Amino acid sequence: MAEGTIRKLSDTVSIDLAKEMLGKDGMWHCRKCGEVTARRIRMQTIPGARRERWIRCRCACDEEKARKAQEEAISREKKAKVEEIRKRSMMGDRYGDARFSTVTEDARSESFIRTLEVLQDYSENASKMLERGTGIYLYGPTGVGKTYLLAALANELMECMHTVLFSSIAEILKRIRGTWQKDAKEDEEAIFAEIRTVEFLFLDDIGQENFGISGSDNWTREKTYELVNARYNSMRPTIFSSNMSLEALRAKGIGQPVAERIAEMTTIRLELTGVNRRRRRNAV
Ligand SMILES: Nc1ncnc2c1ncn2[C@@H]1O[C@H](COP(=O)(O)OP(=O)(O)OP(=O)(O)O)[C@@H](O)[C@H]1O
Ligand SMILES: [Mg+2]
Ligand SMILES: [Zn+2]
Incomplete structure (x- = not known):
């Protein structure tokens, strides 16, 4: 004044x-x-x-000012929440900016367009998907853009304030092994609690692990079962990507109980074919 x-x-x-x-x-x-x-x-x-x-x-101007201030506070609060969700999601820098709007459409690939459509639809109906525990199994050869598309979905979900963990079986197993250290920051139970409670769990590249018969392979198979089973029991959506079909995953030795659970959890199955984007770019 x-x-x-x-x-x-x-x-x-x-x-x-x-x-x-x-x-x-x-x-x-x-x-x-x-x-x-x-x-x-x-x-x-x-x-x-x-x-x-x-x-x-309060006159109309005061009302307007108060409404704007409240809107700004809400948007600040939302931004902070999204930031917190992103921090916890373990989404790396490489795919951090992936959004449906940044996807460069490969018009020649019908499977790409279909996949994009299904994922967009999934994101638009996220609350329903969460409620129903609808998961996705996306598979196809290397470099076609599976991780990129799933990251775009994960990023869109986070923008809508859904909690996400964008990881892989291999990465989670590494985290579990990390808890064996004396100065470990987290314990195995905390990791499992996160697996059970996060709204959308992304397990990228399933099938890269060794499910052979050596001692450590056995541990991998058992822990994979525990992880998938924990998520299965939580009835929350899990989104997988893989280089192999579910049948091939089963044949690789992931175990019948795991394969069956994944099949039940992923009512949306998508095969993504197309060119290897990495090879095209780097010409190796
Ligand atoms: N739609 C897209 N628009 C722009 N860049 C993309 C798109 N899809 C993929 N890429 C880029 O192409 C490369 C390969 O994609 P991506 O890592 O998603 O393949 P992938 O199918 O997950 O392969 P892999 O099976 O080896 O994990 C990445 O560098 C990614 O950033
Ligand atoms: Mg990938
Ligand atoms: Zn006024």
């Missing part, structure tokens, strides 16, 4: 003459919108004794 323009009406109400004017009705009005900004009311305190008091009113 500019100095010299303030008039005190009471201990609690001051008028800014630059912005307000006294109306014929004896009340103060906003110079801009004309609405009442301060009105006098008569109060009956004790029987017989009347007292007058000024009270402040």
Whole structure:
């Protein structure tokens, strides 16, 4: 308020003459919108004794200002929340900017367009997918853009404030092995709690692991079962990508119980074919 323009009406109400004017009705009005900004009311305190008091009113401009401030606060809060979700998602830098809008469409590949359509539809119906626990199994040869498309989906989900973990079986197993260190920051239970509770779990590149018969391969197979089973029991959506079909995954030795659970969890199956984008770009 500019100095010299303030008039005190009471201990609690001051008028800014630059912005307000006294109306014929004896009340103060906003110079801009004309609405009442301060009105006098008569109060009956004790029987017989009347007292007058000024009270402040919000004019249309004040309402607008308050609405904007509230909107800004909400958007700030949302931004902070999305930022927090992104931090926890383990989405790396490489695919951090992937969005459906940044996908360079490969018009020649029908499977690409179909995949993009299904994933977009999935993201638009995210709450329903979450409720139903609908998962996705996306498979196809290397370099066709599976991780990129799933990252775009994950990023879109996070923008809508859904919690996401974008990881892989191999990465999660590495985290579990990390808990064996003496100075480990997390324990295995915390990792499993995250697996169970995150809204959308992305397991990229399943099938890269060794499910052979050596001791460590056995551990990998058992932990893979535990991870998939934990998620299966939570009934929340899991989105897989792989170089192999579910049948091939089963043949590789992931185990019948795991394969069956994945099949049940992923009612959306997508095969992505096309050119190897990495090879095309780097010509190796
Ligand atoms: N639609 C797209 N628009 C722009 N860049 C893309 C698109 N799809 C993929 N890429 C880029 O092409 C490269 C290969 O894609 P991506 O890593 O998603 O393949 P992939 O199918 O996951 O391969 P792999 O099976 O080896 O994991 C990446 O560098 C990625 O950034
Ligand atoms: Mg990939
Ligand atoms: Zn006003």
